[in-house]
Amino acid sequence: MVRFEAVGLRYPGGGPHSGSWGPEALVDVTFALPQGSFTWLLGPSGAGKSSVLRLMHLALRPTRGEVEVLGLRTAQARRAALPPVRRRIGVVFQDFRLLPYLSAFDNVALPLRLAGQPEGTLRGDVTEMLRWVGLGNRADALPPELSGGEQQRIAIARAVVHRPALLVADEPTGNLDTHQARRLLALLREMNRLGTTVVVATHDEDLVARFPAPSLLLRDGRLHDLDAARGLDQADAEEQPDG
Incomplete structure (x- = not known):
């Protein structure tokens, strides 16, 4: 379903036309995710999580x-090969x-309209999806009229209304309270x-503790063993002097 093999990623260091590149944001990242899996991508801010997700939803190439x-090797793929795969990703x-x-x-109907689905059939799909996220009664509301939690649920409905094979979510609970985060x-x-x-x-x-699942841990652009990293963190905490 998703496979990274010795992936390195650099961003332009002086703008897209400067010809110079910054340091590697990802360094030798290797993993594979099976079809139908649920995976946490963990790590502090700046660890490279967003870069990994952007590679997954084909916003970047390594x-x-x-x-x-989804069966497409992106590094050398022709540009015309990307859109059909992107349409299978939420x-x-x-x-x-x-x-x-x-x-x-x-907002929820937009991906279906862009894909050319007839209005007569998409209406039922969108209505069903709004009910699924608990917002069937807010179909006519504009985003500024919705709470943060409601907007995030609309964003999820939009991401999954076309039944994607792969769904990636970048810090989706960062703006939500605990109740809304758990619901999401x-x-x-x-x-x-x-x-x-x-x-x-x-x-x-x-x-992560409430919804246990396999996890990948990124630090400084590199993948780390999760259990080993937690052991090191615990050891560091125990070595800190009291007070």
Whole structure:
């Protein structure tokens, strides 16, 4: 489903046309995620979590190494090969990215309309998805009229309305209170139960403990063994002097 092999990633160091590159944001990242899995992507701010997710949803190509997503090897793939694969991937952003001038219904319907689905059939799909996230009564509301939790649920509905094979979520609970965060994760786990492969980047340890699942840990752009890293953190804490 998703495979990274010795992936390195650099961003332009002086702008896209400068010809210079910054240090590696990802260094020799290797892992594989099976179809139908749910995976936490863990690590502090700046560890490289967003870079991994951007490679997964084909917003970037690796500087070196190989990324394979839904059977497509992206490093050398032709540009024309990317859109069909992108349409099989759902993305949930921390900042929602809803269009403020469209209703909740029209925001959720947007991916289906872009894919050319007839209005007569998409209406039922969108209505069902709004009910699934508990917002069937808010279909006509504009995003500014919705709470943060409601906007995030609309963003999830938009990401999954086309039944993606892969769903990636970048810190989706960062702007939510504990109750809303747990509700959102329950929706993602339900989507996974229905067959979608789900990857969620977070630094919320409470959520990870409440919803146990395999995890990848990034630090300084490198993958680390999760149990070993926790052992080192515990040892560091014990060595700190009291007071």
